[in-house]
Amino acid sequence: MRIPGTIIGSAIGDAMGAPFEGTHFLSSIPEKMVSGGPFSVRKGEYTDDTLQMIALAETLVTCRGFSRIDFIRRLLAIQQLHPEYFGPTSSKVLERIRCGIPPETASQHPPGGGRTNGAVMRGAPIGIFYRPENVLMVSREAAATTHPHPVAVACSGFVNLMVSVLCRGGSREQAFFHALKTCDNDEVRKRLALLSQAPLIPSLDALDTTHAAVTCWMEEPNFKSMIVRVICLGGDTDTIAAICGALGGAFFGISGIPGDWIHELEGAGSLLALEEKVWSFGEQ
Template identity: 30%
Template sequence: MLVEERYSGCLLGLACGDAVGTTVEFSPRGTFAPLTDMVGGGPFRLRLGEWTDDTSMALCLGHSLLAQGGFDAADQMQRYVAWMQHGYMSSNGVCFDIGNTVQQALNAFLQTGNPFAGSTEPQTAGNGSIMRLAPVPMFYGADVAKAIHFSGESSRTTHGAAVCMDACKLLGAMLVVALRGGTKEEVLETTVYTPTTPEIQTIAAGNYKTKPYEQIKGSGYVVASLEAALYCFYHTNNFRDAILMAANLGDDADTTAAICGQVAGAFYGKSGIPSDWRSAVAMGAEIEQMALGLLGV
């Protein structure tokens, strides 16, 4: 498979996961008829293919990396603020579904000018930085050490808790392996990054693989969120099934599916994403153009 396929798949996969999962966002697992397709609707009454904050922030991050030629925390935060205030990079022109931790960090940045505004408090360890991660390991894909470092730094702007940064570093490493064509085992058991927090060490060790499905949670907590996304990738053998399993966990369904979509999209490639999802997803051509830009083609 061409590397262009994997890059397009990674970013389109994030957006498609987001667009599928938003339909049952905030609904506890078991309280809704399981999703079998991308259908739109949900709490924000979105049109088919429209996505939420996960993809908006990922596109802000990707545009910043390309415009600045690398990692510029202040520029990233300015773009996130433009999304918050003006709907920049929104699928429908307005900002919606913004997380509390993100909003607090952006307001702090506006007051102080310090772009590393993410709270370091453990109780703020949400999934709002890992959900948008893909552009960082994509941009730094040729240098895994830089990819891992800047994956952590990309969290610190809004989510400074150690476990958030560690989760982003592990996923960043996994995405580089996937973008390079690694096997599923090589992706999930990568040794290019050794986590520093016990929670992420447990995920790197693959403990989730043998957990009962009932114990997998689609919550907003970054550890549960990454675990759920990797569980769904591990226990399925195609993009569609991985995303539907992730979304049907409910609760923070759009983000679980967006995280899963980054890995599954890079692994299965653009052609592994259902063609009707690819054609329906909002701003699909722009997302694919950004993916190829991050590759440097």
């Protein structure tokens, strides 16, 4: 088993990518934690990508499984503290819930739900907690909390299913092809099957994000090179690197993550402890 590594791998991707968010294609980046970016993050500080992932992990531990009510309560608390971090879809949905609109109705904004990447970036704890046969059902419910669009839901399930297979000893190829085989969204399945044969677009779109993260994870030899490659794409660097980091952490384990990155990450010890709880309370 390759535990822990998923949650801290995602947080490291987030913290590494945040200072470069919104940039265009980069030829190289510093291979260490730095500060700066549009949110003026500190060196080693993560953003709402990790905060939302922590909220989901804590829901799974506290409720011994997914609870939409508990998860929404945690998201509302995080948004109140860090409103500047939240993306357009989650912000609108949570504000509508805060105004008393039922969650099922609030998430249908815009009509059909947002297709941005918020549900994909936070979902990795589902893959740690649940066995592969149960991941897609729970991923669908968790994603639909804020992002019920079919593409966003399918992308979240795709990543979470790969995490589940990897955490239980599967290879990269086993995880990827299992997720590909079980994906029921034609647009998502056809695009992700192409990997680097299709252009990597680092946008806020759930499918663009997932395609970039999965491709870099599949094609790079180690955790460091996959994170560096993702960030060099520019665009939504923190989110794409967070997703890639979750996959990399699940596959390479804690020993495969550069030690200096772990040392410089804020709250690394707490994240490791949280991941151990998610795993121990989960289905293994």
